[in-house]
Amino acid sequence: MASVLIPPAAPASAQSPALAPRPRTWPAAWAQRGFRLRLGLVVVLLLGLLPVVPGFYRFVQARPGQPLADPLLALLPVQDHSTLIFTLIYGAIAATLVYLLPRPQRLLQALWAYYLLQLMRMATLWLLPLEPPAALVMLHDPVMDRIFEVTTQPIVRDLFFSGHTATMMLLTLVGRGRGWRGALGLATVAVGLLVLMQRVHYSYDVLAAPFFAWAAYWLAGQICPPNTAAGK
Template sequence: MKRYKKHITILLLIVLSIIYTTIHPHAIQYFESRPGALLNDYLLDIIPSYNVALFVFLIQYISIGVFLFFNIRNYDTMVNVIAAFLILQTIRLFTIYLLPLEPPEGYVPLKDAILGAVVYSGKIYSKDLFFSGHTSAMYILYFFAKTPNQKIFHLCSLSLIIPLILIQHIHYTIDILGAIVISYLVCYFLRKFYYYTHPEIYDKVNTSNSKDDELPPLWKFKL
């Protein structure tokens, strides 16, 4: 039964990944072609814009590498991470569609050789704004990290990448705040759903002091 459940889960993730990768290029081109609103961002107004793409690139991919090194063999963690990423990216398509925005003043294109080649076909898009994909991706790693030391590392990475995104002026402040709140809610309820469908996992990690029925503080997580 467990093996059957794993096969169904993996198949579902593969199907969802194919659907997302099929829809995403068309959606992003549409978003880029339409006019959007230019927001007043008082925080960005006082931050001079610089090209810090290299530092964003290094922090992002080092964090991903560290996470994979410690968790690649943990089936439950990896399923949750992949599912959270797909759900959040799908939600992003809807929020970008509903909230068309122009890039902030002082916008500096963020050139990512890997992401550009794999996802964006070498093109740079500037209107996939609300909410920040970089922030949400880094938050996923923080949320599902298994040990306190891993969590500290990924929290530091998240804390470093947020100001770099603002310095690059590729997102508004609201894009970053929205990413944190939405990512937290998605990851939390995804974990709850996974526990519900995999009670044997819940029994392993649950403790007598756990208040899993309550929404925990942003800095306290257990998986």
């Protein structure tokens, strides 16, 4: 009798798409047109920034800005931490790439978030011309300085908001798990503190950076909803 009253289960092909398992591999992701379109578009947009960024930052550097009073910054010692800053940043980027490469949906969202973050930073730099803090210690990238011969005037007026801190926060957001986010969260705090000690940013630049990173990550999630691309 029970077998008569209980309707048979619907075949897998008839189940609701919302209940169907999401594809989690590159072949499954690539099979979806929405994923291919979003990935292709963000790659084109990122490549489109390459010829624009150098001229924009030369404009930022050439434009006079306004110095800011920063009581919090005055409490910190002035020290050069270039090597440690970029060790943390490059280490976090490498670890995040290892995590993201087998996860196409999360990689797609990360690329969109990074692109949006660059647009946000260029907008705030254009709107808020600032002079760097006094006692600035030049920040040297130990990798890029060895690859490229820097002969032009260094960029020191790219202040609000801190790109280094925002990038670290974005790397924290695109990961998963308490351990991952905890470790990268601590690294983000460390980078923010170290750039302040180097005087390459005001405290306002560093404190605002995580909010812009979160906004870029959230907007990227709206562009790349999970049901239109590969799974987590």
